[in-house]
Amino acid sequence: MAMLEINNINCFYGNVQALWDVSMNVGEGEIVALLGANGAGKTTLLNTVTGLVKPASGHVSFMGKSLDGVPVHSIMEMGIAYLPEGGRTFPDMSIRENLEMGAYPRSMWKTRKAGIDRMFELFPRLKERSKQMASTLSGGEKQMLAMARGLMSNPKLCLFDELSYGLAPIMVTEVFRIVQSLREDGITVLLVEQNVKQSMEIADRAYVLENGHIALEGPCCDLMDNSYVKKAYLGL
Amino acid sequence: MSTVVNIVIYGIIMGGVYGLISMGLTLQYGVGKILNVSHGEFLMLSAMTSCVLVKAGVHPLLTFVICLPAAFIVGFILNMTLYRWLRNFSKDEATFESNAMLMSFGLYFILANIGLKIWGTLSKSYQFYSYPVKILGATIIVNRLIGLGIAIVFIIAFFIFLNKTRLGKAIRATSQSTTAAAMMGVRINKTMAICFGTGGLLAAAAGILIGMSFSPTAQIGLTNTVIALIVVVLGGMGSIPGAVLGGLLIGLVGQAVSFFDTSLVTVAYYLMIIILLLIRPKGLLGR
Ligand SMILES: Nc1ncnc2c1ncn2[C@@H]1O[C@H](COP(=O)(O)OP(=O)(O)O)[C@@H](O)[C@H]1O
Ligand SMILES: [Mg+2]
Numbered sequence: 174m175a176m177l178e179i180n181n182i183n184c185f186y187g188n189v190q191a192l193w194d195v196s197m198n199v200g201e202g203e204i205v206a207l208l209g210a211n212g213a214g215k216t217t218l219l220n221t222v223t224g225l226v227k228p229a230s231g232h233v234s235f236m237g238k239s240l241d242g243v244p245v246h247s248i249m250e251m252g253i254a255y256l257p258e259g260g261r262t263f264p265d266m267s268i269r270e271n272l273e274m275g276a277y278p279r280s281m282w283k284t285r286k287a288g289i290d291r292m293f294e295l296f297p298r299l300k301e302r303s304k305q306m307a308s309t310l311s312g313g314e315k316q317m318l319a320m321a322r323g324l325m326s327n328p329k330l331c332l333f334d335e336l337s338y339g340l341a342p343i344m345v346t347e348v349f350r351i352v353q354s355l356r357e358d359g360i361t362v363l364l365v366e367q368n369v370k371q372s373m374e375i376a377d378r379a380y381v382l383e384n385g386h387i388a389l390e391g392p393c394c395d396l397m398d399n400s401y402v403k404k405a406y407l408g409l
Numbered sequence: 410m411s412t413v414v415n416i417v418i419y420g421i422i423m424g425g426v427y428g429l430i431s432m433g434l435t436l437q438y439g440v441g442k443i444l445n446v447s448h449g450e451f452l453m454l455s456a457m458t459s460c461v462l463v464k465a466g467v468h469p470l471l472t473f474v475i476c477l478p479a480a481f482i483v484g485f486i487l488n489m490t491l492y493r494w495l496r497n498f499s500k501d502e503a504t505f506e507s508n509a510m511l512m513s514f515g516l517y518f519i520l521a522n523i524g525l526k527i528w529g530t531l532s533k534s535y536q537f538y539s540y541p542v543k544i545l546g547a548t549i550i551v552n553r554l555i556g557l558g559i560a561i562v563f564i565i566a567f568f569i570f571l572n573k574t575r576l577g578k579a580i581r582a583t584s585q586s587t588t589a590a591a592m593m594g595v596r597i598n599k600t601m602a603i604c605f606g607t608g609g610l611l612a613a614a615a616g617i618l619i620g621m622s623f624s625p626t627a628q629i630g631l632t633n634t635v636i637a638l639i640v641v642v643l644g645g646m647g648s649i650p651g652a653v654l655g656g657l658l659i660g661l662v663g664q665a666v667s668f669f670d671t672s673l674v675t676v677a678y679y680l681m682i683i684i685l686l687l688i689r690p691k692g693l694l695g696r
Contacts, residue, residue: 225588245591261589263582274582278594282575
């Protein structure tokens with residue numbers, strides 16, 4: 174059984190159906206990319222996993238446990254870190270405080286100092302600015318802070334929603350490099366992206382979502398040779 | 410000279426009380442998006458209850474231990490029931506905000522009338538260090554200085570709570586991004602109820618200070634709500650330091666203007682707000 178299993182999700186906003194019978198899975202240790210254009214339903218799918226959106230039908234399970242009806246505040250303690258679109262750091266809290274919030278559950282709070290030191294090693298940029306308010310950071314730095322905050326809880330699975338969106342090319346490369354390095358720490362990643370090319374370079378497998386339907390799925394090496402993907406997503 | 414000192418000292422004293430009330434109001438709005446029109450009624454009920462208790466032989470400082478937890482619990486329960494239901498029924502945040510204000514209007518009528526029913530329009534007061542001292546030529550009644558000291562202790566304690574404790578950080582995080590805070594494991598409903606209760610507690614503390622130095626009636630609630638609203642708009646909606654700064658300003662301006670003409674005080678407040686909002690629409694420390 175896969176680490177994360179999403180089965181036959183149908184989801185509506187009012188009368189409009191945003192997801193149509195979507196199924197996908199992520200195996201332990203994998204990097205899986207969920208690709209698709211703006212409005213395809215990627216964020217909606219992540220939100221059904223984390224309990225922010227209730228699907229009309231379908232099931233989600235994580236490491237054998239059902240996530241159906243589990244509230245969003247319980248997701249982190251189960252071992253899932255969710256980085257929402259735009260990071261959503263706490264603007265009027267310092268970088269250190271933002272990281273502390275990443276270890277908010279009582280079971281993690283006591284060891285937060287060690288966690289922060291670990292994050293400062295992984296993201297030296299943040300260490301230099303530890304007392305600065307998050308609102309003073311650049312877009313790329315905010316995204317790194319959001320990643321570090323998510324990693325504070327020692328997650329087994331990271332859900333990244335559009336990490337690279339709006340970042341300068343140099344930062345995109347840097348952020349993808351860090352995602353790749355998570356694999357060595359045994360962290361599984363579901364990478365939601367519009368940046369098809371770079372995502373496919375680091376992911377093992379990918380799903381392509383179009384208008385709420387899974388249009389394609391498979392190992393990235395196969396998809397990169399797929400003529401439809403080449404034409405529609407890689408501009409070749 | 411002594412007049413100026415008098416105005417400044419009394420301005421700071423009133424500023425401390427206003428700061429307390431307004432911190433409560435701005436906390437309830439900043440975290441829960443509830444513009445609590447019944448806020449001053451918590452102050453009124455606490456001021457009157459504390460006076461009654463002192464008359465019955467309880468030490469004034471001991472009434473803090475009684476009124477504050479009571480106000481917290483009432484606020485907490487109101488939020489966990491009425492406001493939570495309202496939140497679930499409202500289709501989005503903006504709808505909730507206007508519904509919540511209407512509900513707090515309802516609570517204002519209920520609480521204000523409970524006060525009127527019990528105490529009518531008679532004022533209550535008691536003697537507690539009610540003799541004057543001279544400071545830089547000005548005559549100040551001692552209980553007001555004690556009140557200022559207590560207000561400062563509450564304000565500092567509240568800042569430490571918000572900035573240094575786990576719960577305080579969760580409260581700040583929730584006010585900055587509710588969704589992200591929930592993702593960090595913060596129980597949003599509980600945190601909002603704690604904030605609403607804490608707002609009530611701060612109003613209750615201000616009420617006891619008013620009972621200690623003045624002669625409250627069951628009608629002082631709305632006046633204080635309006636002052637807190639003015640302070641919060643001045644300081645910046647949702648900003649706790651803004652509430653303290655705004656409270657101080659309103660205290661000083663109020664005392665200065667009432668030296669010339671008491672009836673102009675409210676006019677001065679609104680003038681200040683209009684001018685400030687023209688220069689800084691988000692208030693002194695608002696974002
Ligand atoms: N809160 C919402 N209310 C109504 N419609 C929404 C909401 N969020 C997203 N949608 C719609 O659902 C579809 C999928 O959106 P989304 O999941 O955000 O796509 P993506 O993340 O792939 O860009 C879009 O058509 C979008 O307009
Ligand atoms: Mg999206």
